[in-house]
Amino acid sequence: MGKQITPKVTWVGKIDWELKTFHGDELSTHRGSSYNSYLIRDKKTALIDTAWIPYDKEFVAGLKQEVDLKQIDYVIMQHNECDHSGALVELMREIPDVPIYCTAKGEAIIRGHYHKDWNFVNVKTGDTLDLGDTTLTFVEAPMLHWPDTMFTYMSGENILFSNDGFGQHYASESLFNDMVDIDEVYYEAEKYYCNILNLYSPMALKKIKEILAMNLPLDMICPSHGIIWKNNPTQIVEKYLQWADAYQENQITLVYDTMWQSTRLMAQAIAKGIQKQDPQVRVKILNAAKDDKNDILTEIFRSKAFLMGSPTINNGYSYAVAGLLEMIKGLKFKNKKASAFGSYGWSGDAVKQISEKLQQAGITVVDGGIRELWVPDQEMLDKCVQYGQDFVKAIE
Ligand SMILES: Cc1cc2nc3c(=O)[nH]c(=O)nc-3n(C[C@H](O)[C@H](O)[C@H](O)COP(=O)(O)O)c2cc1C
Ligand SMILES: [Fe+2]
Ligand SMILES: [Fe+2]
Known part of the structure; x- marks a missing residue:
């Protein structure tokens, strides 16, 4: 069922309270998500993006309650990952000749997914589509986060449709940022940025600066997931500028795995040393195997x-730590310092191997780390406390 956003724009997406993982099991979505689709009714009628495949019939049925499909003049596809393009087949079955506006890469991706010969119109940055009182202007945003991604600016109502950009996996029946628990939304926006967009931060910074330089009046940002930024919409743009620029807070995080608790005891002792050396720093300890990987x-x-x-x-590090190291490499974190620690019994390879992996991931490894034989006694734990203190000094 549609939800009115402005006189001309109606939200016609799907709120998915059940979604707990996304991209297979790559990304946890504890708070669900939504696939936001927007119907613009001006002199011409345009639909921006659709919904994920499992909801294709529900999506089209809901759209029909809102508008006679025959009245849709244009379908705008900003990004063609199947969470947004998934309902196209079901929709285009009913309106096969309606033009689909997308980037050239978008057309290739739609063809690659659905193998249909629809009426594609390729658009580039600066191309416009006149709807009557309002005009859509397209802005290509390649690799934010796929090659096909574009944003759409609606003049007249001053809305930026940003697809995955500024989005959050967050299910909410209220659509606007001033009607939700904003701390939850910000956490989900940051988690989304970290896990999906961070590796493209240079492109994100450049694109945001390019859009800001256009000095467009901005009343609302409508992403394709989660809530709409209506109250002070630039707040999320400012956050993105921070997140994209080697983001950090005054926090040190310890992540460990353990089979028999020795490495946990080391983590706790190191944390104690960090806190002793710098009582101001926020310290968090997380278990690589028990805590959620994307939250870590x-x-x-x-x-x-x-x-x-x-x-x-087995002459290496644990399965959970291996997964995290692989993800850290992919996400390309900038300006982070680190080191490794762990208990061992004979060969003790883990610490050195973790250090090497971190280095390869572009992390600044401050020293050779610390390892302790079997279960640490008080003397060994004191060494860990001292190591924590030294670590703080090393990163200053
Ligand atoms: C299945 C298994 C394989 C192990 N392989 C090695 C190894 O290859 N080299 C080594 O130095 N220690 C090895 N160990 C010994 C552990 O590193 C040692 O027990 C350590 O204290 C465990 O730390 P934790 O209590 O944090 O799990 C192994 C232990 C287990 C249970
Ligand atoms: Fe996407
Ligand atoms: Fe998406």
């Missing part, structure tokens, strides 16, 4: 430094 990555994203701990297992 978000904590690392907001840290100035982190420590990664693993016992040595």
